[in-house]
Amino acid sequence: MLNxxxxxxxxxxxxxxxxxxxxxxxxxNWFRADYISREMLVSFICATIAFVLIFFLYAVxxxxxxxxxxxxxxxxxxxxxxxxxxxLFLAAFLLITGLVYSYRFNRARRRLRAYYRGLRKLSQMYxxxxxxxx
Amino acid sequence: xxxxxxIREYMKGFWSRYSQAVTIGVKFLITLLALNxxxxxxxxxEQLAGILPTLLISLLCSLIPYGAICxxxxxxxxxxxxxxxxxxxxxxxxxxxxxxxxxxxxxxxDGILIILTPLLSVIGIPYVIPIAAGLLYTPASIISVIxxxxxxxxxxxxxxxxxxxxxxxxxxxxxxxxxxxxxxFRNSTMIVLIFAFACTIAVVYVIRRLRIANxxxxxxxxxxxxxxxxxxxGGIGYDTNLNIAAAFLGIAVSFLISLVLxxxxxxxxxxxxxxLQFEDDDYYYYVKAVPKVSVKTPKRTVKTISHGRGYExxxxxxxxxxxxxxxxxxxxxRDSYYEDIPSDEDRGYAESxxxxxxxxxxxxxxxxxxxxxxxxxxxxxxxxxxxxxxRTMDLSGEDGxxxxxxxxxxxxxx
Numbered sequence: 001m002l003n004x005x006x007x008x009x010x011x012x013x014x015x016x017x018x019x020x021x022x023x024x025x026x027x028x029n030w031f032r033a034d035y036i037s038r039e040m041l042v043s044f045i046c047a048t049i050a051f052v053l054i055f056f057l058y059a060v061x062x063x064x065x066x067x068x069x070x071x072x073x074x075x076x077x078x079x080x081x082x083x084x085x086x087x088l089f090l091a092a093f094l095l096i097t098g099l100v101y102s103y104r105f106n107r108a109r110r111r112l113r114a115y116y117r118g119l120r121k122l123s124q125m126y127x128x129x130x131x132x133x134x
Numbered sequence: 135x136x137x138x139x140x141i142r143e144y145m146k147g148f149w150s151r152y153s154q155a156v157t158i159g160v161k162f163l164i165t166l167l168a169l170n171x172x173x174x175x176x177x178x179x180e181q182l183a184g185i186l187p188t189l190l191i192s193l194l195c196s197l198i199p200y201g202a203i204c205x206x207x208x209x210x211x212x213x214x215x216x217x218x219x220x221x222x223x224x225x226x227x228x229x230x231x232x233x234x235x236x237x238x239x240x241x242x243x244d245g246i247l248i249i250l251t252p253l254l255s256v257i258g259i260p261y262v263i264p265i266a267a268g269l270l271y272t273p274a275s276i277i278s279v280i281x282x283x284x285x286x287x288x289x290x291x292x293x294x295x296x297x298x299x300x301x302x303x304x305x306x307x308x309x310x311x312x313x314x315x316x317x318x319f320r321n322s323t324m325i326v327l328i329f330a331f332a333c334t335i336a337v338v339y340v341i342r343r344l345r346i347a348n349x350x351x352x353x354x355x356x357x358x359x360x361x362x363x364x365x366x367x368g369g370i371g372y373d374t375n376l377n378i379a380a381a382f383l384g385i386a387v388s389f390l391i392s393l394v395l396x397x398x399x400x401x402x403x404x405x406x407x408x409x410l411q412f413e414d415d416d417y418y419y420y421v422k423a424v425p426k427v428s429v430k431t432p433k434r435t436v437k438t439i440s441h442g443r444g445y446e447x448x449x450x451x452x453x454x455x456x457x458x459x460x461x462x463x464x465x466x467x468r469d470s471y472y473e474d475i476p477s478d479e480d481r482g483y484a485e486s487x488x489x490x491x492x493x494x495x496x497x498x499x500x501x502x503x504x505x506x507x508x509x510x511x512x513x514x515x516x517x518x519x520x521x522x523x524x525r526t527m528d529l530s531g532e533d534g535x536x537x538x539x540x541x542x543x544x545x546x547x548x
Contacts, residue, residue, distance in 0.1 A: 006414070011421050014412040046235045053228045053235075060311050093236075100240055 006125050013118050020111055027108035036101050043097035047090050055082070142398060150422065154409075161203065162196035168207055168249050171256060175289045178217040178296075182210060200245035201238060207249065208233075211285070215292065219299045221310035225318060226288055233281050244275045251282025252289055258380060260286070262388035264331040265357050266395055268338025269350060276332045283331065287324040291317040323375045326368030334361040350400050354392035358385050 016024075026035055059066055069078050149156060169188045177183035191210065195203045208230040215223040247267055254260045263282070267275040292299065295317060301310040318324075334357040341353035365381050368374055408423045 002417070007419060007421070010412055010414065010419065011410060011423055014410045014421075015408060015423060018408070018410060043239065046239055050232055050235045053231055057225070057228055057315060060308065061315050063308065097239075 003125070006122070009118055009122050009125070013115065013122065016111065016115050016118075020108070020115075023104070023108045024112045024115065027105060027112045030105075032102075032105055035105055036098060039101040040094055040097055043094055044090065047093040050093075051086055051089050138397065145398065158196045161198075161200075162192050164246070164249060164253070165195035165203055165207070166192040167253055169210065171253060171289070172207065172211055172214065175293050176211065176214045176218070178214045182213055199243075200249070201243065204245045204248050205234070211288070218292070218296060219301055219310060221301055221307050222292060222299045222314045225311065225314045229284060229288075229318075237277050237281065240274075244271050244278045247271070247275055247278040248282045248285065251279055252286040255286045259384045259388050259391070260327075260331075261334075261358070261361055261381070261385045262391045264334035264361065265338055265354050265388055265392040268335045268353060268357055269342055269392065269395060270399060273336055273339050276335050279331050279335065280328050283324055283327050284318065287318050287321050291321065322368075322372040326365065326372055326374050326376070330361050330364035330368065333364055334358075350396040351393065354389055354396065358389040358392075361385055 030038070066078075069075070166188065169191060173183040173188065181187065191206060195206055198206075212223060212227055212230065215226050244267070247263060251260055251263050254263060260283075263279055267279055291314075295313065298313055299310050301307045337360045338353040338357035341356050342349045344353075346352065362382060362385050365374075365376055365385075366378055369376050369378050410419070410421045410423060412419050412421075
């Protein structure tokens, strides 16, 4: 005999597993600070590579003024400007990463909690004997 | 109008039945068109530009997500550019690398916009992209659209300057690099387009989120006007190649297309129809879950102090149109307005047939928000068979069903 209530609940749980399962594993396996730190590290690497690429384009485009600056012993001010731009770029990118991934982590936690609630409900439907085979 | 509604219902049924095949077909077609465009503009590598590789790549792309399709198309473009000249290859490679490093790091899943922007530019209606992005996506899609415009700029610039871009000596390479960067980045048409599209997406998005009647249509109209104004100002202030008359025509056509989009997508999301498989001790279940549209309207309390009767009525409006007294037909006088709140039975024909609630107006953020909301709901049955608060589960006959035999034999899975 089909239990419609159970089917409804199982459908919701299956939907979650299908669509959000991967994201939820982050919330399950990581502490918040660790998770965000890891993402920031990846972002740091990405941002650094991206900045080098942008600088390469800039350097090729402005090759002559750049060489003039280097040869005219103005290299320190040039390095200062370079570092300043890099830090600014990095800070902006890391800030966005922090915001986005902190939001995602919280969302995943919220959904995971709801999923566990659903699982508990399903378990109760089996009479708490833990015999579900989902 | 009735015919249109019937078409919409038919499309929804068609989609729910053949969604996977349609998705594959659409991806194949889009990739094929994109490859065709790339080959016709910059098909310098003749082996790759042949019919067989094109078809094979299209077939491959029909099975992968749009983000990955973008990656493959980027590789195809790079191979062609490599065949032409190293400097322009380098510039394009850096642009694509930046795109993947900076943007796909957050993978918002609107890669299709990157592909469609150059494609629609060919037929003169790229303006439909920012309007559609504002209607169907978030403002983050601005970045996708910008990359689409940059790719369009590459596809226009390179064939027009291919002789200058070929280089062999070191000096020539540096000159060609500068020329490539000038051509791609210092392209006033591109900059004006980027600015116009970004503003259009923002305007459309903001307006369609407002709680006003016909927000989608007003948003599309306002976005079209903003786009046209910026293009005109840009055309006057900068040296753009844009033909304003053609742009006006393109924007008008785009607005009409956005009306069609509004009709088909407002309140409906075809892509959220899901087919699921799961099992318990007794059965295998093959369920097709068709989303209803849920309401997330703020609770509104109307306090009427008049006629000396002074009563308080609390109700949750079912429909944004009913939030506005002007747009509610029954709002002849105050009493009849509040007393004539339609009951569930009055809410239209579609609910009984399709599980959608036509009176409902606004999605919650995403499927999963709805999931988490509904999970906490009391699941104590509403006596309507296979419906719950959010979805109609089609468990019958042909589409998604519970096959008792499958449960027992474990072989007749669909």
